Amino acid sequence: MTIGIVLLVLNLVGFKYTSFFNETLRGMFGWFGASYDLPVLNIILPLGISFYTFLMIGYLIDTFRGDKAERDPWVFGGFVFFFPKMIAGPIERGKNLLPQLRKPLTGFDYALMTAGLQLMLWGAFKKVVVADRIAPFVNRVYDNPQAYDGVSMVFATWLYAFQLYFDFSGYTDIALGAAMVFGIKLLPNFNRPYFAVSIQDFWKRWHISLSSWLNDYVYTPFSRSRWTGLKMYNLMLAGMMLTFVVSGFWHGANWTFIVWGALHGTYVVVSLLAQKPWNKFAKNSGLTKRPKTYRAIKIGVTFFLVCFAYIFFRANSMADAGYILSHMHTGWGSATSGIRAVIDGKLAEMGLAILGIIVVMAPEWYKDHAKVGDIYRALPSWQRWGLVYAATVAVVVLGAYYNLDQKFIYFRF
Secondary structure (H helix, E strand, C coil): CHHHHHHHHHHHHHHHHHHHHHHHHHHHHHHCCCCCCCCCCCCCCCCCHHHHHHHHHHHHHHHHCCCCCCCCHHHHHHHHHCHHHHCCCCCCCHHHHHHHHHCCCCCCCHHHHHHHHHHHHHHHHHHHHHHHHHHHHHHHHHCCHHHCCHHHHHHHHHHHHHHHHHHHHHHHHHHHHHHHHCCCCCCCCCCCHHHCCCHHHHHCCCCHHHHHHHHHHHHHHHHCCCCCCCCHHHHHHHHHHHHHHHHHHHHCCCHHHHHHHHHHHHHHHHHHHCHHHHHHHHHHCCHHHCHHHHHHHHHHHHHHHHHHHHHHHHCCCHHHHHHHHHCCCCCHHHHHHHHHHHHCCCHHHHHHHHHHHHHHHHHHHHCCCCCHHHHHHHCCHHHHHHHHHHHHHHHHHHHHHHCCCCCCHHHHC
């Protein structure tokens, strides 16, 4: 197991992180007036390398812990290379996918195939109709932050929160739907993350396959270790911080991602340390007697913290992130001018983007009150197919008309 994990990590480091380490060491040596340069091979980064590296590491650890190793090379090859999830997840587990691949084909499941195709269409709608409409407005600000004020930066960051979510969850829906067409059910990856009531809750809803992987293979082993000499509670807090830093580093070879991960780790650690005084404040202020208001406040605060961390996730460099943070206070005397600067006269495109956000988020909000899938299935057949037709037309027409060639964001990870 150890040899396998070391080889997988070295492969990932060689392809993805060599340039990062080279640049970091060069900067450190430069502080002391010395020079340093590590030869770097100009090799194209394989698509999905971070995803299938974690998949393989998880499999090796599971077999070491007692899970039965797969002896059939065809089944194992399907586990690793099953195309819907290979490039951008979900990060599968052997106990979920391998039994399905071993199972002999029992016939054609029309209902599962139809549900899969509809899920693929919904994912394409999120990506092509909504996320790709938002992207130009976000790129305009983040690719040249010096040209915009704080209002523009806040607005662009808010838009980016939805662009990233719809882009990534759209891909996940396409992957899950494609797998369903083949009779395979992959692990879910999202569960209404922007309705989370805390950062801990957010990570139970966002990129679920990654957060559960990190919990099982990073946080839990570290928090149970005794070699650190830390007390149990401090060990737990240190484990959380380590886990989120690993999450940031997994996303990309850039300090912006590491800071993003560390920021989420800080959120969690601070929230745990402040839990008792916060609960006391909520009780004394009467918030606990107004559960709907209290929940809305917690959702709003969580979304704000997530968006703040997105500044680092989206920024092209730490210098850009620093500039954005240092200028967030500007432009609030005339907030509408900052918003107009982001829109740049493209009112129709912005209107379409906002409408798309509402269309996608409305069912997620509605899940608080009823199951949207049940409502959809209860509609008359002509209404269901009308919605399918409308979504198909939107994907085809908008995708062909705008032709923005926006790749899935998580393809680069």
